[in-house]
Amino acid sequence: xxxxxxxxxxxxxxxxxxxxxxxxxxxxxxxxxxxxxxxxxxxxxxxxxxxxxxxxxxxxxxxxxxxxxxxxxxxxxxxxxxxxxxxxxxxxxxxxxxxxxxxxxxxxxxxxxxxxxxxxxxxxxxxxxxxxxxxxxxxxxxxxxxxxxxxxxxxxxxxxxxxxxxxxxxxxxxxxxxxxxxxxxxxxxxxxxxxxxxxxxxxxxxxxxxxxxxxxxxxxxxxxxxxxxxxxxxxxxxxxxxxxxxxxxxxxxxxxxxxxxxxxxxxxxxxx
Numbered sequence: 388x389x390x391x392x393x394x395x396x397x398x399x400x401x402x403x404x405x406x407x408x409x410x411x412x413x414x415x416x417x418x419x420x421x422x423x424x425x426x427x428x429x430x431x432x433x434x435x436x437x438x439x440x441x442x443x444x445x446x447x448x449x450x451x452x453x454x455x456x457x458x459x460x461x462x463x464x465x466x467x468x469x470x471x472x473x474x475x476x477x478x479x480x481x482x483x484x485x486x487x488x489x490x491x492x493x494x495x496x497x498x499x500x501x502x503x504x505x506x507x508x509x510x511x512x513x514x515x516x517x518x519x520x521x522x523x524x525x526x527x528x529x530x531x532x533x534x535x536x537x538x539x540x541x542x543x544x545x546x547x548x549x550x551x552x553x554x555x556x557x558x559x560x561x562x563x564x565x566x567x568x569x570x571x572x573x574x575x576x577x578x579x580x581x582x583x584x585x586x587x588x589x590x591x592x593x594x595x596x597x598x599x600x601x602x603x604x605x606x607x608x609x610x611x612x613x614x615x616x617x618x619x620x621x622x623x624x625x626x627x628x629x630x631x632x633x634x635x636x637x638x639x640x641x642x643x644x645x646x647x648x649x650x651x652x653x654x655x656x657x658x659x
Contacts, residue, residue, distance in 0.1 A: 407469055407470075407473070411444065411473070415443075415444065415446055416575055417575060417592065417594040418443070418446045418503060418504060418594075419446040419449050419450050420450075420573045420575040420594055421503070421529055421573055421594050421596040421598075422446060422447055422450035422451070422501070422503050422529060423450040423453055423454060423573075424571070424573040424596075424654070425527055425529055425556070425596070425598045425600065426450060426451055426454040426455070426501075426527065427454055428555070428556035428557065428600060429525065429527075429555055429556060429600055429602075430454050430455070432455075432498075432499075432525065432602075433455075433457055433498075434451070434454075434455040434457065434458055434498045434499045434525070435455075435457050435458060435459045435460070435498050436458075436459065436460045436461070436462075436497040436498045436499070437451050437458060437460070437461040437462070437497060437498070437499050437501060438461075438462050438464070438494055438495075438497035438499065438500045438501065438519065438522065438523060439461060439462070439463045439464065439501045439503075440464050440488055440494075440500060440501065440502045440505060440515065440519060441464065441465065441466075441488055441502060441503070441504070441505025441508065442463035442464060442465045442470070442474065442483075443465060443467075443470050443474070443504075444470045444473040444474040444477055445463060445473075445474040445477045445478040445481075446503070447463075447501045447503055448461045448463065448478050448481065449477070449478070451499070451501070460480070460481065460482075461478070461480070461481035461482070462481065462482045462484065462494075462495065462497065463478070463481055463482065463483045463484065464484050464486050464488065464494075465483065465484070465485065465486070466485065466486060466487045466488070468485060471483050471485060488505065488508075488509060488512075488515045489508075489509050489510075489511075489515075491514060492518070493518050493521075493522070494518055494519060494521075494522040494523075495522060496522050496523065497522060497523050498523065498524050498525065499523060499524070499525045499526075499527065500519035500520075500522065500523035500525070500526045500527070501527050501528075501529075502515075502516070502519065502526075502527070502528045502529070503527075503528075503529040504529060504530060504531065506528065506530055506539045506543070507530065507531070507535075507536070507539065512539075512543075513546060516528070516543055516546060516547070517546070517550065520547055520550055520552065520601075524602060524603050524604075525555065525600065525601070525602045525603075526547065526552070526600070526601050526602075527598065527599075527600045528540060528543050528598060528599050528600075529596055529597070529598040530596065530597050530598070531595070531596060531597070532570030532571065532572065532594075532595030532596045532597050533570075533595075533597075534567075534568050536570070536596070536597050537568050537569055537570055537597040539597075540569075540597040540598060540599050541564055543599055544558070544564065544599045544601075547599075547601045548561050548601070552601035552602065552603070553601060553602050553603070553604060553605035553606070554599070554600075554601055554608070555600040555601060555602045555606055556598075556599075556600045556611075557569070557571070557598065557599075557600075557611050557628075557654070558599075558608070558611070558628065559608040559609060559610050559611055559628055559629055559630055559656075560608065560630050562630075565628065565632040565633045566613065566628065566633065569597060569613060569628070570595050570596060570597045571595070571596060571597070571598070571653060571654040572593045572594065572595045572596075572653060572654070573593070573594050573596070574592070574593050574594075575592060575594060608630075609656040609657060609658050610627045610628060610629040610630075610634075610656065610657055610658065610659060611627065611628045611654070611655075611656055611657075612625055612626065612627060612651060612652065612653055612654060612655050612656075612657060613626050613627065613628050613633070613653070613654075614626040614653060615652070615653045616649075616651065616652065616653070618649065621639060621640050622637055622638060622639040622640070623637070623638050623645075623648065623649055624636070624637050625637075625638065625648075625651075625657065625659070627657065627659070636659050638659070
């Protein structure tokens with residue numbers, strides 16, 4: 388299946404028109420949902436310009452427009468001419484550049500650099516990540532929520548921290564990561580066509596992803612819920628990544644914030 392090739396990093400996974408049609412129907416909504424969830428973690432930042440590296444048909448721009456009300460301009464770097472053709476129809480404005488990220492090169496300054504589901508296409512990606520960091524105030528990298536995807540995110544995290552980057556999300560610290568597989572999930576609605584294309588019965592699907600967002604300026608960080616909370620009668624158990632590492636916290640009805648905390652979910656931040 389296209390999804391399996393996509394997640395396993397088997398590139399190129401789009402070789403004919405029906406592959407592109409299937410991507411737009413089944414993968415683009417999930418990719419956009421994951422990007423929206425990640426950028427939503429930094430929605431308070433005033434992002435006016437986006438550099439999308441490995442832009443595909445423009446899912447990053449569509450997601451960013453939902454999150455950042457002041458977004459004005461975008462630069463979309465993509466090697467696949469078919470994606471560029473599709474993207475120019477989907478995205479209003481912006482500059483498209485046909486370019487292989489595996490080739491050395493620099494980028495013009497932007498507020499935010501985004502690399503979503505693109506590292507798996509490259510055997511070596513250190514240089515492009517470093518060039519993005521030099522050019523932009525914030526760098527967000529998203530990969531599939533698989534162990535392999537998380538390992539790539541962890542390598543990016545270590546590389547950029549070494550360059551003096553401040554972690555913005557999801558980690559509550561810049562110490563060594565205490566997890567061997569940190570990933571998150573976003574639920575999106577499936578259309579009837581989407582269900583038929585995948586042979587699915589459910590009206591939704593869960594897209595799992597790993598990510599890291601870093602910036603030039605630090606922010607105040609909170610603990611992060613890293614698994615689905617275990618909601619029991621009278622109490623809830625949270626698995627958290629905290630300043631001190633991975634911890635479990637039990638919140639009971641006697642806690643003044645119990646009703647508010649019960650509404651939190653996997654991926655949310657919390658101050659316990």
